[in-house]
Structure formats: C-alpha cells, structure tokens
Amino acid sequence: MNNRQLNGKLPEHPEPFWRTSVEFPTFQSLKEDLEVDVIIVGAGITGITSAYLLAKEGLKVAVIEADKVLNGTTGHTTAKITAQHDLIYDEFIQNMGRSTARLYFEANMEALEFIRKTVEEQGIDCDFTTVDAYMYATSDKYAEKIKKEADAYKRLQINGGLIDGIPFDIDVKNVLVMKDQAQFHVTKYLVHLIDLFIKRGGQIFEDTVAVNIETGEQPVVLTRDENRISAKHVLVCTHFPFYEGTGLYSTRMYADRSYALAVKSKKKFPSGIFISADEPTRSFRSIQENGEELVLIVGENHKTGQSPVETMEHYKALETFGEEVFGLEEIKQRWSAQDLVTLDKLPYIGEITTGNPNILIATGFRKWGMSNGTAAALLFRDKVTGKQNRFEKLFTPSRFYAHPSLKNFLVQNANVVGQLIKGKLDSPNRKPEDLAKGEGAVITLDGHRKGAYRDDDGKIHIVDTTCTHVGCEVAWNNGDKTWDCPCHGSRFTFTGEVIEGPAEKPLQKYDYTMMDNLTSEDSGY
Template sequence: MSNDQLNGKLPEHPEPYWRTSVEFPTFPSLQEDIDVDVIVVGAGITGITSAYLLASVGLKVAMIEADKVLNGTTGNTTAKITAQHDLIYDEFIHNMGRNTARLYYEANMEALEFIKETVEKNGIDCDFTSVDAYIYSVSDKYAEKIKKEAEAYQRLQIRGGLVDSMPFDIDVKNVLVMKDQAQFHVTKYLVHLIDLFQKSGGQIFEDTVAVNIETGERPVVLTREEKRISAKHVLICTHFPFYEGTGLYSTRMYADRSYALAVKSQKKFPPGIFISADEPTRSLRSIMDNGEELVLIVGENHKTGQSPVETMDHYRALEMFGEEVLGLKEITNRWSAQDLVTLDKLPYIGEITSGNPNILIATGFRKWGMSNGTAAALLFRDMVTGKENKFEKLYTPSRFYAHPSLKNFLVQNANVVGQLIKGKLDSPNTKPEDLAKGEGAVITLDGHRKGAYRDDDGKVHIVDTTCTHIGCEVEWNNGDKTWDCPCHGSRFKFTGEVIEGPAEKPLQKYDYTMMDNLTSEDSGY
C-alpha cells in the first residue's frame, strides 16, 4: 500500500478502542443530598481503584462522575503498566537525588504488582500480560541519552539495561529494556473493579458535576444541580482538579495531547511494549481482540491548542509510520488523549494544600496513568485509614525542587502570556458561509473573532472563542472537532460545552442564520 493509498483509511470519527470493546454499566445522576465516609470525584483508574480499596476496608464510599464512567483520560490510554516512563531516571537523579528516583520506580512497580495480584485474586479476564518494555533511539543525540539512562538504571538497581537490537524493521541506534513490565485491557479490568466496589456497598453517580467544595472538618462537595455530598474525606481524581484550593494547579501544569490508532497489521507484532526516545514520539503495543491481533500506534504529542499542523495530520503521520514498520491492512479506531505534566514531572498526589488532610488530589500523571493512578489509589487508601506510606513525601503536591520547578514555572507561564497575546492579535478572514459540512474554523463576524462549525445537517454553530478560564483564545481541533485552549488545556465541544478543565463555564454561544444578525444565546451560566 503506497502513501497515496493511505489517505482515506482513517475512520471518520474518533472513538477509543477501549470504549468500543466493552459493555459499560450505567448509573443514575445524584438526586439528593448524601453523607458518606469518602466521596471520590472522577471515575477513571484512580477514582475507581480508590473507591474499590476504601470500600473493601468497610468505609461508606460514593463516587461521582461528570460524564460517564471511563469516558475520560483512562478510556483514551495505551494501557501500558510500566515504570519505564520515557527517559526520566537520569533526570530525576540529577534534579532530585538518587533516593527520590528509586522511590518513584518502587511506587510504580508496586502499582504494577497490585494490578497483577488483583487480576489473579479475582480472576479478572482483562488480557493481563507480562512483557518487557523497550525505549529506543533512531538518532545519535538520543542514543547518547539512552546510554545515560542505562547508567541511571544501574545506579537505581532497575532490572534491565542496553540491548543490541529490537525486533522491528526500524534502524535503531540504541535500545534500553526494562524487564518484567505489563499490559492489559484497562476497561475490562476497571469494569470488574466497579462491580466489586458495588458489591461492597459503594454508590456510583454519573452525569453529576462537582463544582466546588465547602471546606471544614467534614468538607462538602457541591454539584452543579445544587446537591450536597458531605464526607470525612474528599478524593479529587478528576483529570484536572475541579477544585484547586490555593494550590494554583493551573499555573503548575501544562496540558499535552497525543494521538492513537488501532490497526490490523500485515506483520506479526513481537512480544513487548515499545516507545521511541526521539521526537515525534512513537509508542507501540499489541491487543488481542476476539482472537485477532491489533496494534496500537501512539505519538505526535504537542501542547494542547498549539499544534504546528492541522490535527488530522498527526493521525496521518502515525498512519504512514505504521505502514512503513508494520504494513497496514485496516485502521479500526482513532482517538486522541490529553495528559497533564507537572513542573518537575512527578505527579501531584496527596493533600491539595498543606493543612488540608481531608481533601486529597491526584493529577499530573504525564501519560503514565496506569501505574501512577494505581499508586495514587494505594497512597490514598493509606492516608485515609491513617497508615504510614513511604511514598507520601515523594508525591506531595507541596514539594518544591528549585531547579526544575522554578525554571519550568517561568517557561510555562511565559508561554501562557505569549499565547494570550497571540490569540488577541489574530484576525482570520474566514466567514461562516465558507465552511463545508463537518468543517470548523476561527472566523471574523461583524469585526469580532468567533468560532464556527457547520454540522452534517448544515447548521452553523457559533461560539465566542474566548476561553472562560483566564481569557485566552481557543483554536479549532479538526481531528476531534473541539475547541482547544492553548494556555491551560481547557477543551470545549463545538457547541461550547466544557469537555476538560480548568475552565468550568461553557463558551458563549450565539444564534446564527445566513439571513439574520448574530444574537447571543443563554450559555447556561
């Protein structure tokens, strides 16, 4: 198949494989005030695992989800369970010290072992497979970086090291393996944990949006529908924290997007999980789907709202890579994911701010949520039940490592200012009548910057492009048909509703017809 023939094989609409291959339970929205021991906000891997663990020790636990369970970042993962998180250990040793770097490895390996033991103990059919993890370079620059990472493995006594080759038709310069890692079918695993959680008396509410917290000895989570949930402990397991307290998390993280394809390949996939050290990143793993092998091809990351090309071009780049390396017979799914990166690349897990032991937060997993999310749940269990945990100081959100944190704080927030100014100076020439069905763009209407999308029925949807978080100008994402903010990663549907925070309010919507003037609609706030 030539590159010319590749065009058009991409599925028309994004849909993550993990959500199309499992039947999900459904739950009602919260209809009344409730009182529990623990309220878990967010039904991804961190929230579900935390809820399962705490209900298992006899606590009264409720979990709420703004959308549907497993419809967020966890449902868009690669589902690798590994402590090999790109080239990170040499950097951690230099910035934070050997002991901290070793603790990070141990925390993620303990999370892997917990998942393995949970699968075996409960007989969960989720395709859990032990594999080795490989990181490779195709350039001399990254070959040297991999060599330094291998030295860090030795210092930290990580099982693995440099190997001579990789079982792919890729001309590599260097390869580093981490032994005894794993992969699984994440939604099969978590749907089973949901069932176990309910059997322990746990409650789950979907379409229930948390908007604020009243702090105190028994904090109260407030919902958009004005329901109140009081608890001894609140666990904020949303992707971006819906409540920041005084933690200023939007200034201490940035959002990064990446893209994924699930494909049927002509070549058999070798055992292992693989990722490139070079940019643009290429990540690979296999899936067994009803006895047929699929391969996940992931990569093309960039800051949210700051893609240098149209977002569909990222999918096409992965498609071409897959054809060159594996030969493609079919692309079954495409989707994208968003991840949050902290100032020092360690997740923030623990007290939301110092002195708030009953409001805990987990965020900033930097694309490695299967292990870090599980590690967060294990830490939460111990913090809630008063048990000592050696990883509490490692992950605490109040930590500060001067070299990476100060430098990255200045860089990231300078970027935000730059994006804020850039968006205000943009003067597009596109008009609503220029748009074809299924096409969106930033337009100029009556001298004002707006966003427009023409749906498949021909209706034009107009929104204000000013993000409701701090006022940056959103950009059109043609791959996912969303409005994405380049400052802090907020994302909105083409109709203006919030998909991902930190924005809490929708974009202002307008009524538009070809014959009528533009008029503001009620945007719901």
C-alpha cells in the first residue's frame, strides 16, 4: 500500500477530536484589575486541575487563558494516562539513580490514581478505562533496548515485564507491558472539573493574554490589555512559560511536533494502549464517539520547524500505517500537537527561579502531560498550602544532572545556532503570484525573504519570516497552515499571529497587491 493510493481520504483541515466531541463553557475576557489568592495562567490540564484543587482548599482562585479553555496542548493529546513514557526508566537509572527513577514512576502513578478516584467520586462520564500499556520493538536494536527497559522495571518493582506479542499484524521482536494504566476522554473530564471549580467561586477569563510578571511578596500578572492581577501565588501553566524570569527556559528545552489521525477501522480494536520503541513512533489506542469505536493513531515526531518533508507527508505516513494494520473505512479527523522536552527529560515543576517561591512553573512534559500535568497540579496544591511534597526535589527546575544535561544543553543550542545560520542563507526562488489557493511558501520579494500564503478567496498574505523571539527564520507548515520556528518552537498563523511561545509579538505583516505594492502594516506593537 502506498501513499498515492490512499491520498484523498485525509480531511482538508486539522481539527482535534477532543475539541469537537464536547460542549465547552465560554467565559468573558478580563476587563478590570483583580486581586486573588492564586492566579493561574493557562487553562489546560495543569491549570484546570490546580484551580479545582486550590478552590477545594478554600482559596480565591482565578484562571486566565490567552485563547479558549482546553484549546492548547491538552486539547491535542492522545489522552493516555500512563507511567510508561517510552524507553525512560533504564536511562533515568543510569543518569540519576534508581531512587530518582522510582520517584518519577510513583509521581505519575499517583497522578493516575488521583484521576481515577476523582472520576469515581464525582461520577464523571469521561470514558475512563483501566488498560495495560504496551511498548513494542520491530528491530533488533530496539528489541535489545526493550530488554534493558524490562530489567529497569524489575529493579524499580514496576508491575509489568516482557511478553510474547501484541494482537496486531505487526512483526514485533519484543514487547514490554506495564499493567493497570488508563485512558479517558480528557476534555469531558476537565469540563466537569471546570464546572466544579466555578461552583466553588472560581473565576475563568478567556482571551486574556498575560505578558509579564512584577515580582515581589505580592506578585502581579500584567495582561496585554493593561489589567493587573495581584496574588499571593502565580502558577504559570502555559505550555511554554510566558514569563521565564532568569530561568532561561528557551535554552533548556526544545519543541517537538507529532501528528494524529482519528479513524474508523475495519477491525475491532483490542484492549490496551500501544506505542512503538522504534522511530518513527507509532502510538495507538481506541476512542469512543457516540457509541462508535474509533482508533487514534499518533506519531511522526520531529523538532518544530525542522521537518525533513512537507508536514502533510507525516499525516499520509500515518494513513498508510493505519490502512496496513487496521484497514481504514474513514479518516474522521486529523491534527498535530506540540510538546516540550527538557535537557534531562524530567519536567520542570516548581519555583520558576530560585528565590521566587510564590511564582511556580510547570513545563516540559515530553508528550506525557496527562499524568505529569496532574502530578504538577498536586505539587502546586501542596506548595501553595504549605504542605510537604515528596516529589518537589525530583521536579525542581533548578536541578542539574551533569550527564545528560550539559551534553544536551550544548547539542540543543548548537542546533539553534545552526538553524539560525541556515535560515539566513536560504534564498527561495518562488514569488507570491506562483501560489495556488490554500498554498503557502517562503518566497523572495524585492530581494528579501518573506512568507506568503494565498487564502481560499485568493488574497495573498505576506509576513516577514524572521521570528520575533531571537530572529531565526520560520518555515512553512503546510499540514496546519502555520509558520513554525526551528529554533525554539514558536508558531504563528498564516497572518503572523502568535500561536505558541516563546515569541510574544506577531510576525511583521505587509500589504500586498499583484502590482508589487508592498507596504509594512502596523502590527500594534
């Protein structure tokens, strides 16, 4: 089966399953200054769970969200709740020791059990199901890695081990199972938590962009609309932190993209959640839509802005895999996701910088945000209420493991320099008038590198391709119709508006006519 035979089944526009199968509450933007006990910036799984937990503690809590609730990384997830995070435990034992590796496992399992208990106690209808998690190898190289990971499971007393195979038409050489993991419908779960939070007096403001923090005993969050929110504690839950302090997080993480299809298959899906150890990654699980079983297929990861092929090819590769393994009747939806990876692969959860105990951050979940994001919320609750949390040292952003942190710091920042130079040397030969409707590309205009997109009405949108963060040159993402920065993962709409940080300002926009009348627009900054 090849891509050409399957091409045409893919939906024209990306649309995540978790955003279309739930009715979301809506909230007004913040119109005035505000004073609360805790201000939470970001309405994903970490922010909403933190808000719910802290409101239960009797605190006055407000959440602000730059876009709409649950529309960021949380709304684009696989919604697996598991401590099986790829091949990680052998690596953690080697680099950080057995006790640290065990703590990481326990933190994620406690998060899983918190979700399970909350679903049961609150009677949340969110398709929560206990399943086993499977990781498989199709090559000798990764079969050996899985053996080492199985040994790590034994050393850490993880309930699981090597098994013979998986119930799919995939030629596997080794399989590792972790028992009693889970999956759920993440937005159904979190919409329920939002309702409980609001009933306890919590406040949520959408379309409210945080731009800075004034530090001090009573920190103040500043918004783009010049409102001030003062609080005893600030929780930064914005995927990439909108405020870095002196933490230099853009030099300590890289952004990674992956792709997803929700499909109707010809074969019944067995129980379990599955992921390949080999690259390119293949991850799959079942999901439910109005009583109908669908299969969620995810994979094809690469650093943001650094895809070796046009991004639509990643969707087509997943389509081919789905046809070969499951048999596809229909591709219901497609979408992509972005995740952040830290130097040592542990999330950064805790004080944003040493000496700022009232400004806390959670970032770098490495594609495993359901459990890590919940673990962050549980740690935040304890930090805010003055309780001890045994995972605080594990996740502290100020930690440093010489190996692998130093090596990865040098590698990642060398990559940034390479991408910066590469972009400046690029000399595209396309012109705006070459573009078809729905097509975007890097072009040359009046001798300068620009980005162009022709919309469905034929209008051409021109932007400067220089990212507003540190000046790298963005690349066109034809699968999602966005401009993506290869240096630190900032993403922009085809009109230049910021989708993902660390960039805060939009790309410079230009008016354009077919007569080459090009003028700079005032972008409002």
